[in-house]
Amino acid sequence: MGFEVAGTGSLAKRPYKGAYRWIGQVRYKDGGGAWRTKAKALTDAHGAAIVTAGGRSTRNVKAAREALAAWVASCRGAVYTGRDGVAEYVRRDVEARRGTIEDTTARGYLDYMPLFSPLAGVAMAELAPKDVRAWVSGMVDAGKAPATVRKAFALLEQTCERAVEVGDMAANPCTAQIRRHDLPKASHAAPNALDAEGVRRVNALLDVAANPRLRVGARLALHAGMRRGECCGLRWGDVDAEGGVIHVRRSIGDRGTLAAKDGRHTYAKGPKSKAGARDVPMTRALAADLAAWRAAQEAEWRRGDMAVPFAECYVLGYADGSHFTPHALGRLWAKLAAGRHARSAEDGRRRGDGWEPGREPVTGTEGRVVTFHDLRHTFATVQVAAGADVKSVSALMGHADAAMTLNVYAASDADARARAMAQAAPLLDAGSQAVALRAV
Structure with a gap:
């Protein structure tokens, strides 16, 4: 592939799940010099089909044209056969x-x-x-x-x-x-979530963490179930302090070795899926952290040129409107979680955030050092253990399908299973005279 493309392509329709979807078409010359036609079912930024109605309907035609233009642009490149x-x-x-x-x-x-x-x-x-x-x-x-x-x-x-x-x-x-x-x-590996003691320990470590971006970022993951990119993509305008709600609306993506034309490796993008756009109530600890950090950030913003409205500044970012990167946030957490317990007290190198001589690493229920994403796992596990229904947990997590929440988290908490069985046991035992030596 990689083609000599004729024109800008065209749109067509095909039946799709009781309606129609937009199809892009383009004429191109292959490596052998022959002209061919290529078609593609067009999708939006979330990967969802761009649908329309039959006949002369132009519903979603703007989105279809944008997707067509992006696709045609991607077809122009080095020829490979x-x-x-x-x-x-x-x-x-x-x-x-x-x-x-x-x-x-x-x-x-x-x-x-x-x-x-x-x-x-x-x-x-x-x-x-x-x-x-x-x-x-x-x-x-x-x-x-x-x-x-x-x-x-x-x-x-x-x-x-x-x-x-x-x-x-x-x-x-x-x-x-x-x-x-x-x-x-x-x-599906069992989530390496924190247990109750682990949650208490991490909260205590975050309370005294010297780096406020680590403290607030990790709290967003642990207390709101946000992904690392979502933490970095949160703006102050998304934080409703009066309503006690966080509006998750965007994420920061990492291109890795794929730098953009401007040389940037990170960029703002929409949520992972449509379900990723969600509203999450704040806990008291998270609200307190955000309030204190907002006061410090707003003061710094006022000392600057205020070129960007404060509501558009990123919570973990800077006064000029730039964002903090997911990679940097992950490194900060990794330092705290690893504990650096193997280094001696006489080590003269600069200590990382959260490092203390002799402090053990932060480990989860699977015995591994807890990653930043494991904080999000902990949020879901705690919700399920507290008796929250799976549909609500799925919505809070931004999962596109509640089945994923059910398969990963509902099956992982032994205490939750025991409580569920204890509630159901009287109904299941009704009418039976049998007596067991041990039962729920």
């Missing part, structure tokens, strides 16, 4: 799609490129199911996690679909048989 090796083809295809997918998604795809090295010597047009099966088997034998293998396979599968569309392959070699019988079963 079915004669290229699979690894190179996949890499170029990901880079060509920038503009139609989030840069954070593209960065994640490129992180999988080392896994494609065994296919580097296989031409894309000649890739066969036996090659894919051997590649999957090699990843499994190398001890790659099931989720990693499945994601790499999905990337190859969707790349092959596009290659078939433009004539670079005759058929997609990532068959349903391979998906059913060769891919390792997906496994």
